[in-house]
Amino acid sequence: MSGHATEAPPVAAAAAGGLPRRLAGLAVLWLVLATAPLWMPLIGGYDALATRVLVLGLVAMSFNIVLGFTGQMSFGHAAYFGLGAYGAGLTLKFIAASTPLALLFGTLLGGVLGTLFGLLIVRRRGVYFAMVTIAFGQVCFYVAYKWNDLTGGYDGLRGFQRAPLHLGLATIDIAASSRVFYYFVLVIFALAVGAMALVLRSPFGRTLLAIRENERRARFLGIPVERHIWLAFSVSCFFAALAGSLYALLNNFADPLALHYTLSGEIVIMTVMGGMRAFWGPLLGAAVFVVLQDYVSSMTENWMSIIGIIFMLVVLFFPRGLLGFMQRRDAR
Amino acid sequence: MSGSAMLEVRDLSKHFGNLRAVQGVSMTVAHGELRAIIGPNGAGKTTFFNMISGFFPPTQGEILLDGQAITRASVTERVGMGMARTFQITEIFPELSVRENLRIAVEAQAGMMRRFWASRSEAAAVAAETDRLLAQTGLTPSADRLVGELSHGDQRAAEIAMALALKPRLLLLDEPTAGMGEHETYQVASLIRRLHKQSNYTIVLIEHDMRVVFNLADRITVLEQGAMLADGTPGEIAANPAVQAAYLGSAE
Numbered sequence A: 001m002s003g004h005a006t007e008a009p010p011v012a013a014a015a016a017g018g019l020p021r022r023l024a025g026l027a028v029l030w031l032v033l034a035t036a037p038l039w040m041p042l043i044g045g046y047d048a049l050a051t052r053v054l055v056l057g058l059v060a061m062s063f064n065i066v067l068g069f070t071g072q073m074s075f076g077h078a079a080y081f082g083l084g085a086y087g088a089g090l091t092l093k094f095i096a097a098s099t100p101l102a103l104l105f106g107t108l109l110g111g112v113l114g115t116l117f118g119l120l121i122v123r124r125r126g127v128y129f130a131m132v133t134i135a136f137g138q139v140c141f142y143v144a145y146k147w148n149d150l151t152g153g154y155d156g157l158r159g160f161q162r163a164p165l166h167l168g169l170a171t172i173d174i175a176a177s178s179r180v181f182y183y184f185v186l187v188i189f190a191l192a193v194g195a196m197a198l199v200l201r202s203p204f205g206r207t208l209l210a211i212r213e214n215e216r217r218a219r220f221l222g223i224p225v226e227r228h229i230w231l232a233f234s235v236s237c238f239f240a241a242l243a244g245s246l247y248a249l250l251n252n253f254a255d256p257l258a259l260h261y262t263l264s265g266e267i268v269i270m271t272v273m274g275g276m277r278a279f280w281g282p283l284l285g286a287a288v289f290v291v292l293q294d295y296v297s298s299m300t301e302n303w304m305s306i307i308g309i310i311f312m313l314v315v316l317f318f319p320r321g322l323l324g325f326m327q328r329r330d331a332r
Numbered sequence B: 001m002s003g004s005a006m007l008e009v010r011d012l013s014k015h016f017g018n019l020r021a022v023q024g025v026s027m028t029v030a031h032g033e034l035r036a037i038i039g040p041n042g043a044g045k046t047t048f049f050n051m052i053s054g055f056f057p058p059t060q061g062e063i064l065l066d067g068q069a070i071t072r073a074s075v076t077e078r079v080g081m082g083m084a085r086t087f088q089i090t091e092i093f094p095e096l097s098v099r100e101n102l103r104i105a106v107e108a109q110a111g112m113m114r115r116f117w118a119s120r121s122e123a124a125a126v127a128a129e130t131d132r133l134l135a136q137t138g139l140t141p142s143a144d145r146l147v148g149e150l151s152h153g154d155q156r157a158a159e160i161a162m163a164l165a166l167k168p169r170l171l172l173l174d175e176p177t178a179g180m181g182e183h184e185t186y187q188v189a190s191l192i193r194r195l196h197k198q199s200n201y202t203i204v205l206i207e208h209d210m211r212v213v214f215n216l217a218d219r220i221t222v223l224e225q226g227a228m229l230a231d232g233t234p235g236e237i238a239a240n241p242a243v244q245a246a247y248l249g250s251a252e
C-alpha cells in the first residue's frame, strides 16, 4: 500500500486509512443529533423540525438502500412511507392507543405491501423500474384519497394521538412533550440505522454493491440478482414504513400527500443532494432540505424553486452530493 | 478421473434471425485439459461461450458438464456446479477496490451471500483467501485501489482472479490477452500455464494470439463462420491444410 499511497484514489484512501477519522465523524454526528433540541432554536429551529429531519432522513436512508447501494431507480418510495403513516394512524384510531403497536402495524403495512409489490418488479430495470414504482405510489395515493370512510380522504386521517409509553414502572410521556418525542424518535432512528449499517456491511450487503456496479458480473459470480434486488427492496420498504409510522406520530395526522409522487421526488432530491454513495448522505440531504423548506416557505410560496436551484447547483458542482464532496476533500 | 468428460457439447447451434452464428458444433473437453478455440472475428466463438455459460439458450443442441445435462440451467445454477467465465470486454465492479471485488467473489463461493453477518473466523478466512488470490494474480500492490482505475491488463487480471475465486471445475476465458501489450500478454499466459500445469484446472480459452495458443493448448478447436473447421492437437492443427488456407495463412 505504501508505495501507492500518494496516487491512491480518495475513496479507497478514506476507507483504508480513515478508521479513526470515521469514528470521530460518527461521534460528532451523534453529538449533534443528541444536542439538537438545545441548539436548534439558535438557528430558528424547534423540536418538531428536528424530529422531521430524523424522520425524513430515515426514509431517505431507507430509499438509498435501493438507489445508492443496489443501483435501482425506485421513484415511488413515498408509497411505503405513506402506508406506514396510515398504518400507524389507523392503529391508534381504531385498534388501540398504543404507540409500539402503531409503529409495528405501520411498519408491517408498508413493509409487507412493498415486499409483495417488489416481487412483481424485480425483472424491470432502469426507467421501467422507475415508472412502475411511481405508478404503485399513485395507486396507493388514489386509494387513500377515495376511501373517505376509512382514511378521511383528501382531508387526511385525523382523530388520533400518539400515546405515552408505558415501560413497566415508568411512563414516558412522548405525547405531551415534543422534546421527549424527539428523543424517542432519535432512539428508534439509531436502532434503525444501526440495523441498516449491519445489513449493508454484511456479505449480503456487498452483493448489492456488486449488482449496482455490474449486474452481469454479479450474475456470473452466482449471485441470484433478482432475488437480491427483491430482498434489498423489501428491507428498504420496511425501514421506509417505519419512518412513515413515526411521521404519523409526529403530526398526529396522516394525509394522502404522504403517498404522493411529489414526496417521492423530494426523497430522491434529499438523497442525491446529500450523497447517495455515502451511508449518511441522505440524512444530510434531508437536514438541508427540511430546514431550507421551513425557512424559505415562511418567506415565499415558491420555496420549491429555491430548493430546485440549490439542488441543481449541488448536482452540477458536487455530483457525489454534499457529503461525498466533503469526504473527498477530507481524504486529500 | 470419472468416465465422463468435463464438458461435452453436442451439435450446438445459435441462430440470430437469419444469421447462423454457431452451426452444429460438437466438442469434448477432458478433465484437466486446456482447450483453445480459435477462429477469425465473427466466427461465433463468443456466442459459443455464451451458450455454454448460460448467457442465452442455444437454438439447438446439448451441453453436459461432467456428464450432467445443463442445457437449460440458469447462470446461477451453472456457477453453483463449478463453471466460471471471463468476458471479452472486462466485467468487473469498477468503483470498488480490487480487494472488495475479490472479497465479493470469495464470499459468493463460500455460500455467504445471503448472510447478514459473518463471524470473525469466517471473515478472517475470506480475507486470507482474498490475499491468496491477489498474490496469485500479481495484484497485491494494487489491492486497495479502485479496480476501474487500474491499467487494462490489471483489470483483466482482476477479472480472472474473480473467476478463480469461484474455485471453478471449468474455467472459460474469452480472449484474456485482448488489448494487452507484449509484457502483459506474457504475464497472463504464464498465469494460465500455472493454473493448467500446477493446479490442474480444466480451461477453455478463446485466444487470438497464436503464440499463446500453440504454447499452452492441449487441443485446439477452429471455428469459421459458425461451423467447426478442425479439431486436434496443436501439431495437427498447424499441419491442417484447410486451417492454413482459411485462417493461419491469412493471419500471419
Ligand SMILES: Nc1ncnc2c1ncn2[C@@H]1O[C@H](COP(=O)(O)OP(=O)(O)O)[C@@H](O)[C@H]1O
Pocket (backbone or CB within 6 Å): B016, B019, B021, B039, B040, B041, B042, B043, B044, B045, B046, B047, B048
Ligand atoms: N446477441 C447477438 N445478437 C445478434 N447477433 C449476434 C449476437 N451475438 C453475436 N452476434 C453475431 O454473431 C456472429 C458471431 O459473433 P461472436 O460470437 O461474437 O464472434 P467471435 O467471438 O468469434 O468474434 C457475429 O456476426 C455477431 O455479430
Ligand SMILES: [Mg+2]
Pocket (backbone or CB within 6 Å): B045, B046, B047, B088
Ligand atoms: Mg468474441
